[in-house]
Every structure is written in structure tokens, then in C-alpha cells.
Amino acid sequence: GAGVSQSPSNKVTEKGKDVELRCDPISGHTALYWYRQSLGQGLEFLIYFQGNSAPDKSGLPSDRFSAERTGGSVSTLTIQRTQQEDSAVYLCASSWGVAGGPKNIQYFGAGTRLSVL
Amino acid sequence: AQTVTQSQPEMSVQEAETVTLSCTYDTSESNYYLFWYKQPPSRQMILVIRQEAYKQQNATENRFSVNFQKAAKSFSLKISDSQLGDTAMYFCAFANAGNMLTFGGGTRLMVKP
Numbered sequence: 552g553a554g555v556s557q558s559p560s561n562k563v564t565e566k567g568k569d570v571e572l573r574c575d576p577i578s579g580h581t582a583l584y585w586y587r588q589s590l591g592q593g594l595e596f597l598i599y600f601q602g603n604s605a606p607d608k609s610g611l612p613s614d615r616f617s618a619e620r621t622g623g624s625v626s627t628l629t630i631q632r633t634q635q636e637d638s639a640v641y642l643c644a645s646s647w648g649v650a651g652g653p654k655n656i657q658y659f660g661a662g663t664r665l666s667v668l
Numbered sequence: 669a670q671t672v673t674q675s676q677p678e679m680s681v682q683e684a685e686t687v688t689l690s691c692t693y694d695t696s697e698s699n700y701y702l703f704w705y706k707q708p709p710s711r712q713m714i715l716v717i718r719q720e721a722y723k724q725q726n727a728t729e730n731r732f733s734v735n736f737q738k739a740a741k742s743f744s745l746k747i748s749d750s751q752l753g754d755t756a757m758y759f760c761a762f763a764n765a766g767n768m769l770t771f772g773g774g775t776r777l778m779v780k781p
Contacts, residue, residue: 584768594759594771607768640711646767655701655767659713 553577555660557643563666564633572628572663574643582648583626584657585618589639597641600626601648633667640664670695670762674772681750682780688735689745689775691760700764702736702743707757707774716758719743747777755779 556575564570576583585597596610600620611617615633620626630637644657671694681687693702704716719727719736726734731751735744747754760772 582767586769586771593773594769596768596770599768601767610768642711642713644713644769648767655763656703656715656718657767657769658715659705661710661712664711 555643555645555658557641557660557663559663560661561664561666563668565668566635567632569629569631570633570665572630572641572665574626574628574645574660576624576626576643576645577658580645580647580658581623582646582657583620584644584646585626585628586642586644587612587639588642588662592639594642597628630665633665635667638665638667670697670700670764670770672760672762672770672772674758674760674775676775677773678776678778680778680780681747683750683752685750686746686748687750687777689747689758689760689777691743691745691772693741693743693760693762693772695741695762695764697764700762702734703761703763703769704732704734704743704745705759705761705771706754707759708755713759717745750779752779752781 558573581602583600588594598618599607615631618628640662642662644659646657673692700721702719705713717729731748733746757774761769
């Protein structure tokens with residue numbers, strides 16, 4: 552596609568429910584990243600996929616958070632048993648994934664604003 | 669671990685004037701990349717400018733330029749001829765070979781007519 556697409560744009564859920572957030576990266580990009588933007592913590596890295604390699608999950612805040620990337624393209628971030636502190640904007644980015652050079656530039660989607668009541 | 673610090677939470681500038689946003693970072697790595705991203709109210713992060721640490725020459729993109737001081741670990745953004753459309757949050761970010769970005773806390777820039 553022309554850009555990184557995220558859905559839904561906004562999501563309101565009740566505490567304890569599971570949510571799925573979707574990211575559709577730029578066609579051909581092998582690297583995909585999830586970040587979280589919250590008032591208290593700023594912008595934080597969550598997880599990184601590069602091609603067929605095992606994802607870097609070092610930024611996931613708890614085992615309630617998981618992500619998968621199917622067919623090297625679309626990714627889904629799942630939050631189980633949501634808590635109020637999970638309320639944030641979840642941003643997805645993609646890049647060509649090559650370390651160095653302009654191909655490591657990350658292009659971002661517009662994010663999903665998650666509100667946990 | 670890398671850290672990025674933006675010491676100016678908010679700034680304002682008159683239209684057509686010049687403004688400089690500050691950023692400092694801390695890392696033990698020698699090969700890395702620095703970025704400035706702009707986030708308007710639409711939420712989408714937009715790349716403003718990028719600098720490779722191994723390049724001594726400061727990057728420029730039209731009205732945007734950086735002052736990269738590697739020894740001081742400083743990476744400031746200068747916006748010349750400020751326009752109303754420049755109003756946004758600006759984030760300084762660091763990336764090593766692992767590519768994930770570490771962001772500063774952001775500077776909210778208001779351009780006044």
C-alpha cells in the first residue's frame with residue numbers, strides 16, 4: 552500500500568477484555584515495529600519483526616502482550632485482560648530493514664488509540 | 669542502553685522566524701543514526717531529517733537543518749522561516765544497528781501568526 556495502515560483508529564474496551572490491533576506495513580518492507588505512546592511513559596519500543604527471524608520482544612511490558620506477523624506482512628498486536636494502564640496510542644512502523652543507509656528509515660502509521668475503561 | 673533527552677517541553681516561535689530544538693543523547697556505540705520526527709495532531713509520525721553518526725557534515729532538508737556535535741552527543745534541529753504548518757510535537761530519536769528507535773520526551777512547538 553501507499554503507507555502504513557493501522558486499524559482500528561480508535562478502540563474503547565472494558566477492563567479485562569482482550570483486544571487486537573492490526574498493522575498493514577508498506578508493501579515490500581521486511582521490518583515491522585510496534586511502539587506505545589502514553590502520557591506517563593512517552594514513546595516506548597514494544598516488539599520488532601525482521602523477515603523470518605525470531606521477533607525481538609524485549610520491549611513488551613508483560614506477558615499479556617503478544618504480537619504475530621503472518622506471511623511477513625500484516626501484524627497483529629494482542630493485549631489480553633486489558634488494564635487501565637494499557638490506555639495509550641499504539642504506533643506501528645515499517646522499513647526495508649537493512650541496517651545502515653536510508654533503508655533503515657521507519658515509516659509510521661497513524662496509530663490506534665486504545666482506551667480501557 | 670541508550671537515552672535521549674529533550675530539555676524543552678514546549679516552545680513557540682513567530683511565523684517566518686527561526687527556532688532551534690535541543691536534543692542530547694547518551695550511548696557507548698560508535699555507529700548509529702539520529703532522527704527528528706514530527707507528530708501533528710493527526711498522530712502520524714513524519715520523518716523530518718536523518719543523520720548518520722559517521723558523517724561529519726550536518727544534514728539539511730529545505731528549511732530544516734541539524735547541528736550534530738558527536739563529541740558532545742548533541743543533535744539540535746533548526747527550523748528556518750517557520751510556517752504555521754510546522755506546529756506539532758517534535759521527537760528526537762536514536763537508532764543503532766538493531767534499528768529500533770529510542771525517543772526523547774518530545775518538544776511541543778507552536779508557530780504563531
